[in-house]
Amino acid sequence: MLKVVVVDDEPLARKGMLMRLAAFPELQVVGECSNGAEAISAVKELSPDVVFLDVEMPVLDGFAVLKTLQQQQVKLPYIIFVTAFDQYALNAFDVNAVDYVLKPVETERLRAAVFKLLKAFEAEDDHRHKGQLAEAVAKLTGEAAGNILQRLDQEEPVMNDRFPDAISIKDSGEITRVPVGSIDWVDAAGDYMCIHTSDGQTHILRRTMKELEQELDPRLFVRVHRSAIVNVNTIAKLQMLPNGEHQLMLTNGQAVKVSRSYKDRVKTVFSS
Known part of the structure; x- marks a missing residue:
């Protein structure tokens, strides 16, 4: 109303x-x-x-x-x-x-004015929702919001099928472009994500694990824990520990714990 x-x-x-x-x-x-x-x-x-x-x-x-x-x-x-x-x-x-x-x-004239009002409000509301959606997708994918708005206006899919090739990370006034393919694994540290790359570096990203997971191609990255995501190409083996828990050993020697809720998802990596 x-x-x-x-x-x-x-x-x-x-x-x-x-x-x-x-x-x-x-x-x-x-x-x-x-x-x-x-x-x-x-x-x-x-x-x-x-x-x-x-x-x-x-x-x-x-x-x-x-x-x-x-x-x-x-x-x-x-x-x-x-x-x-x-x-x-x-x-x-x-x-x-x-x-x-x-x-x-006159009743009819007032009805026409109200109808015109509702159409105007609907158009603005639609434009506002499109703008909010475009901004959200832009933050998620790194794509320009203007391009997303154009697809919305043309009734095309909001998101492209492809996932971004790199993630931009801001730190101390600089923006580092980290290729997605170079990411070995990611773990959460409070309000931040630690992105570990194949060259031995660790990049700090202020984003939630859920947001980052949606940005990464699920064919290449698997969530193994509430606070960890792993590049499937870096997985060397899945180990069962004496206490019944599981952990992944990565090709760089890093051990990453697998939680029970994500164990079945991890096993699909070895069955594919």
């Missing part, structure tokens, strides 16, 4: 608008104002999605209300002007109002 504020200095006109808006289940009136000053306060306090704003009001008219909000850098809601003079229509669209309706308000 969209939160609505109704602004009109005429009590009867305001009451009539409230009654008409009650017919739209998509709208929820959260406030009503009798002048421009109240309207400014209501927008700040209630953060409505849309304001049905009377143009002709004493002291502060509808356009002055918007001007004041903009000067105070308040995020503007959608605006539908309500006026007895359609000479204001052009000015209404100059300030990016969704629509305007003339007094006395």
